[in-house]
Amino acid sequence: MRFKTVFIGNSTSIYSVAFLKELNRIGFDVCLIASSRKNILSRRKNLFSKIWAVVYNFTVGEIATGICSKLARSIFRRTSxxxxxxxxxxxxxxxxxxxxxxxxxxxxxxFVEKVRQMKPDLILLHSFSEILKEELIGIPGMGCYNFHPGRLPGNRGPNPIEWTVLTKQKSIVTDCHRVTPAIDDGAVVVHEELSLSGVRSWSEVTRLARESTAKCLASFHDALVADKLLPLPLDGRKCYNPRPGVFLKYKAHLLARFIYRGIK
Incomplete structure (x- = not known):
């Protein structure tokens, strides 16, 4: 059975591209793919606490590297x-x-009107950080779902793969959850995980993350066909990575990509 699908992802993410390929392979009828220029991480809330957290957690060299990297990426993204x-x-x-x-x-x-006129069965998201509003979430007849490469609700927020490594979790997880106007907060309907035992490189972690997501998407499709897509019982504890409430993006990348020595 083919489901008419709108896919929303990150146009430069290897994870989004791998997910799109898997959608096509399984047989979803992808009628529209979309990304956006807006990113939730650019919002400037609680600016003082963020500045203090950065100063407290980073060395001067790390702060300078992060600023230069941010400026370079910003300039690059603006070029035609x-x-x-x-x-x-x-x-x-x-x-x-x-x-x-x-x-x-x-x-x-x-864009919302364009999607409405297409009358899709599903809206699926992967590697996308902007929060969707109710007007868009309510369009598809069979629902709007996000595939999050991290255990929910305990691993909410951006860069869950890096935080899986940094917190030395024993497995790489992909959870599919219903989309709500909040961050990774909807009911989880499909859960898949692969062991990180014996993993010794970042490339192996990212490969397993893609495999976990592909497995989750296949299970999601099977549950849709069988009409057995039901909320799963979860640990009620919630947090939002990274801690203590500021997105330590550059440190996460630095540790996960260059200092990673495997899951003990």
Missing amino acids: WAAEWRNTYFVENAVPGCEYCCPDSINDAA
Whole structure:
């Protein structure tokens, strides 16, 4: 059975591209792929506490490296040829005839209306950080779901794969949950995990993350066909990575990519 699907992801993420390929392989009818220029991480709430957390947790060299990296990436993303490259990278993995959109915000009225006119069965998300509003979430007849590569509710928030490594968890997890107007907060309906035992490199971690997500998507499809997509019982404890409430992005990448020595 083919489900008419709108896929929303990150146009430069290897995880989003791998997910899109898997959607096509399993047989979802992907009619539209989309990304957006807006990112939830650019919001400036509780600025003083964030500045203090950065100063407290980073060395001067790490702060300087992070600022230079952020500026370089910001300049790169604004160039026209970089935007063209991103679009090509994403679109070339879609099936022929599939449309592509990249609005300033995924909640733009024109984009929401476009999705509404398509009348999709599903909206699926992966590697996407902007919060969807109810107006968009309520469009698909069979629901809106996000595939989160981290254990929920305990591993909410951005970069869950890096935090899986940093907190030395024993397995890599992908949870599929219903989308709500909050961060990774909906009911989990599919859970898949793969052991990290014996893993000794970051490339192995990312490979297992993609395999876990592919397995989760296949289980999600089977549950849809069998009409057995039900909420799973979960540990009620919630947190939001990273701790203590600031997104230590550069330190997460530094530790996970260059100092990682395996899961003990």
